[in-house]
Amino acid sequence: MSSDFFRxxxxxxxxxxxxxxxxxxxxxxxxxGVACGLKDDGRTDxxxxxxxxxxxxxxxxxxxxxxxxxxxxxCRDQLExxxxxxxxxxxxxxxxxxxxQGIKDALAMRxxxxxxxxxxxxxxxxxxxxxxxxxMDMDSVLSGIDGLAGSxxxxxxxxxxxxxxxxxxxxxxxxxxxxxxTISAQAKGAGMIEPGFATMLCFVQTDAxxxxxxxxxxxxxxxxxxxxxxxxxxxxxxxxxLQSSGLSGKPLPAGLLEAVLLQLAIEVVRDGEGAxxxxxxxxxxxxxxxxxxxxxxxxxxxxxVKTALLGRDPNWGRIAQAAGAALAxxxxxxxxxxxxxxxxxxxxxxxxxxxxxxxxxxxRAHVYFSDLTHEYIVINAEYTT
Amino acid sequence: MSSDFFRxxxxxxxxxxxxxxxxxxxxxxxxxGVACGLKDDGRTDxxxxxxxxxxxxxxxxxxxxxxxxxxxxxCRDQLExxxxxxxxxxxxxxxxxxxxQGIKDALAMRxxxxxxxxxxxxxxxxxxxxxxxxxMDMDSVLSGIDGLAGSxxxxxxxxxxxxxxxxxxxxxxxxxxxxxxTISAQAKGAGMIEPGFATMLCFVQTDAxxxxxxxxxxxxxxxxxxxxxxxxxxxxxxxxxLQSSGLSGKPLPAGLLEAVLLQLAIEVVRDGEGAxxxxxxxxxxxxxxxxxxxxxxxxxxxxxVKTALLGRDPNWGRIAQAAGAALAxxxxxxxxxxxxxxxxxxxxxxxxxxxxxxxxxxxRAHVYFSDLTHEYIVINAEYTT
Numbered sequence: 001m002s003s004d005f006f007r008x009x010x011x012x013x014x015x016x017x018x019x020x021x022x023x024x025x026x027x028x029x030x031x032x033g034v035a036c037g038l039k040d041d042g043r044t045d046x047x048x049x050x051x052x053x054x055x056x057x058x059x060x061x062x063x064x065x066x067x068x069x070x071x072x073x074x075c076r077d078q079l080e081x082x083x084x085x086x087x088x089x090x091x092x093x094x095x096x097x098x099x100x101q102g103i104k105d106a107l108a109m110r111x112x113x114x115x116x117x118x119x120x121x122x123x124x125x126x127x128x129x130x131x132x133x134x135x136m137d138m139d140s141v142l143s144g145i146d147g148l149a150g151s152x153x154x155x156x157x158x159x160x161x162x163x164x165x166x167x168x169x170x171x172x173x174x175x176x177x178x179x180x181x182t183i184s185a186q187a188k189g190a191g192m193i194e195p196g197f198a199t200m201l202c203f204v205q206t207d208a209x210x211x212x213x214x215x216x217x218x219x220x221x222x223x224x225x226x227x228x229x230x231x232x233x234x235x236x237x238x239x240x241x242l243q244s245s246g247l248s249g250k251p252l253p254a255g256l257l258e259a260v261l262l263q264l265a266i267e268v269v270r271d272g273e274g275a276x277x278x279x280x281x282x283x284x285x286x287x288x289x290x291x292x293x294x295x296x297x298x299x300x301x302x303x304x305v306k307t308a309l310l311g312r313d314p315n316w317g318r319i320a321q322a323a324g325a326a327l328a329x330x331x332x333x334x335x336x337x338x339x340x341x342x343x344x345x346x347x348x349x350x351x352x353x354x355x356x357x358x359x360x361x362x363x364r365a366h367v368y369f370s371d372l373t374h375e376y377i378v379i380n381a382e383y384t385t
Numbered sequence: 386m387s388s389d390f391f392r393x394x395x396x397x398x399x400x401x402x403x404x405x406x407x408x409x410x411x412x413x414x415x416x417x418g419v420a421c422g423l424k425d426d427g428r429t430d431x432x433x434x435x436x437x438x439x440x441x442x443x444x445x446x447x448x449x450x451x452x453x454x455x456x457x458x459x460c461r462d463q464l465e466x467x468x469x470x471x472x473x474x475x476x477x478x479x480x481x482x483x484x485x486q487g488i489k490d491a492l493a494m495r496x497x498x499x500x501x502x503x504x505x506x507x508x509x510x511x512x513x514x515x516x517x518x519x520x521m522d523m524d525s526v527l528s529g530i531d532g533l534a535g536s537x538x539x540x541x542x543x544x545x546x547x548x549x550x551x552x553x554x555x556x557x558x559x560x561x562x563x564x565x566x567t568i569s570a571q572a573k574g575a576g577m578i579e580p581g582f583a584t585m586l587c588f589v590q591t592d593a594x595x596x597x598x599x600x601x602x603x604x605x606x607x608x609x610x611x612x613x614x615x616x617x618x619x620x621x622x623x624x625x626x627l628q629s630s631g632l633s634g635k636p637l638p639a640g641l642l643e644a645v646l647l648q649l650a651i652e653v654v655r656d657g658e659g660a661x662x663x664x665x666x667x668x669x670x671x672x673x674x675x676x677x678x679x680x681x682x683x684x685x686x687x688x689x690v691k692t693a694l695l696g697r698d699p700n701w702g703r704i705a706q707a708a709g710a711a712l713a714x715x716x717x718x719x720x721x722x723x724x725x726x727x728x729x730x731x732x733x734x735x736x737x738x739x740x741x742x743x744x745x746x747x748x749r750a751h752v753y754f755s756d757l758t759h760e761y762i763v764i765n766a767e768y769t770t
Contacts, residue, residue: 049586066717067709097705097719132702133721154603170625231688236706236719302614303688303757304765311766316516320482324452332451334458334621336518372688372766374759380689381696381757 020175026182026205030152033163036144038092047163050086050352055243059085059213063238069096071126074106085123105136116149161186172267189268203206207248224261230272232301274375286363293365298326300369310371316342405560411567413592413630415537419549421529423477432548435471438630443469444598448623454481455491456511472510473498490521501534527706546571557652572733574653592633609646615657617686659760671748683711691757701725
């Protein structure tokens with residue numbers, strides 16, 4: 001772990017934030033990962049995080065996809081829980097479109113992890129990612145859980161982070177401390193990334209005292225994972241989990257969780273399938289913030305804008321076209337370069353700041369997005385999934 | 386022109402329909418094209434169609450893009466007109482994001498063509514396509530119009546069709562006859578193609594007697610150009626114009642106009658930027674037809690489905706994911722292969738029929754779409770526009 005976890009031009013970590021080794025979890029947590037055999041290349045594919053404190057508080061956000069996978073359906077049990085003690089994750093099989101058997105398998109994973117850890121099943125969340133429509137190899141998963149539960153460690157952050165990756169090129173993880181509070185976090189991308197909230201897996205542990213974890217997580221995700229898009233596709237399996245052991249006895253420093261979530265979200269975009277650059281489109285002057293977000297997302301998902309980001313073409317006309325399409329049926333004039341800033345598209349930097357000023361009100365929003373590249377097509381067309 | 390204009394598996398021309406040479410316009414019309422110098426490679430770039438009959442009836446549909454180009458704003462004068470006598474088209478400059486000067490230029494084109502033909506300016510439509518944000522070279526355009534107006538011919542269909550192409554690889558045109566009525570038509574693509582209606586230029590001439598051209602055109606476009614997508618981008622310049630001279634004295638044979646519009650729409654998809662295959666996704670069992678269309682469009686615009694069409698990957702999970710995203714917030718179960726037909730994705734044929742059966746009602750809709758290819762990225766990232 002380098003000391004430059006916060007390395008996007010768009011992320012400001014609070015002054016005084018220190019980097020810890022990403023293997024070191026927030027106090028009160030243990031984690032780990034093993035290879036149970038779901039991935040045929042021998043990489044680790046099963047991860048587990050557990051909190052040792054009875055006073056754990058938690059919040060979980062789940063994909064809104066209407067064809068949600070079995071683990072999402074099982075995790076709905078956790079939505080009203082403020083004490084998710086543990087999460088079991090497999091990265092070899094999404095357990096999506098697997099019918100009733102999929103539900104049974106996700107429940108069996110949950111019960112197996114709960115039993116091994118001495119928790120109630122409803123205190124254990126299940127997250128899964130990988131191939132769709134393939135029955136789970138439950139013998140491998142259940143024997144994997146048995147071994148994994150006995151090997152968790154306070155310095156198991158990297159082991160866990162590695163175990164949740166699929167097509168990610170690098171792990172997305174950090175451990176940071178400020179004012180006596182620690183946050184550790186691990187996330188994975190890399191395709192099917194679209195605002196509409198989570199659209200990936202992210203696990204956050206802290207020892208801060210948290211009063212309203214749901215509101216805290218929702219607000220943080222609203223400014224991070226809800227602001228990103230790679231390919232406009234909403235996964236069937238996305239999950240964000242926040243857990244706190246409360247062991248520090250101190251409140252969360254302002255801005256620390258938000259900075260961690262935003263950096264991880266930008267890492268997910270940066271490592272989006274085939275991505276080489278990250279853009280940020282800021283729309284202001286919309287009728288309201290929702291309209292601004294809708295226009296920004298339309299621009300961020302435009303294949304013409306995404307190929308201009310790749311091709312370093314400062315083509316403001318493509319931004320105008322996408323904005324006009326987003327507001328189809330209205331009349332916003334023929335937007336010109338006086339209201340569109342697109343020169344960063346042509347720049348050498350890996351990050352490009354774009355903006356559009358409308359004249360409809362005070363609404364404002366921004367979205368981070370990746371470019372559309374040949375590698376995206378190679379990944380998605382040339383390998384059968 | 387081959388005799389197989391109706392060559393999609395999805396188009397049924399009425400029995401007895403005969404092909405004419407595409408150069409031959411419907412009786413009562415003359416057309417032509419010239420190179421006025423807007424395209425620097427010397428290709429023709431200015432086209433004109435005029436109707437000789439005082440009894441012309443017409444209908445025009447314009448893009449809903451909120452940042453519409455100057456010619457669209459000028460053509461709004463024609464929306465209430467039932468007698469558009471002529472249309473002047475340039476394919477070198479979109480005259481979009483050109484401000485007040487752009488409006489003046491489009492008006493000058495209209496007046497020049499009207500004057501040369503002896504029509505009222507409001508009887509002349511203007512359509513433009515090409516580069517965005519660049520001032521018009523009006524000297525070239527106006528002197529081009531002068532020469533062009535004097536050279537129109539009843540067999541100028543191909544000349545006109547050639548003159549409206551931009552990145553199209555082939556002209557999209559036909560002339561067909563049935564029951565004493567002729568329809569000739571010319572269209573162009575090839576990027577920024579998305580339902581929400583027109584999203585390209587299309588001009589249709591007929592000698593049939595037509596009572597309600599607006600309703601006729603709207604219905605025909607609703608089943609053709611509103612059902613296609615290449616890249617989900619809505620152009621600032623799209624226009625569909627139907628004109629009838631009425632000279633045959635006979636009504637339109639049932640299904641003939643619809644077949645022409647659908648074949649042209651599918652030709653636009655087939656020649657979409659970089660496209661190699663055309664898919665048709667049919668969604669049934671939706672709450673209503675609008676919901677079915679929304680879901681079908683989301684599937685048709687999914688880069689994961691579009692790369693599966695390219696890669697011949699019968700990946701029904703991607704269709705499930707896109708449908709679930711379209712209906713985010715609801716619960717439609719974890720759609721499996723029992724309700725998704727995706728095997729054509731893997732087939733050798735250039736056309737693939739896909740379907741999804743929901744269980745929410747009787748709504749039904751379909752959308753035609755192209756694959757997403759390396760060539761799309763080459764066209765849009767590697768050439769500055």
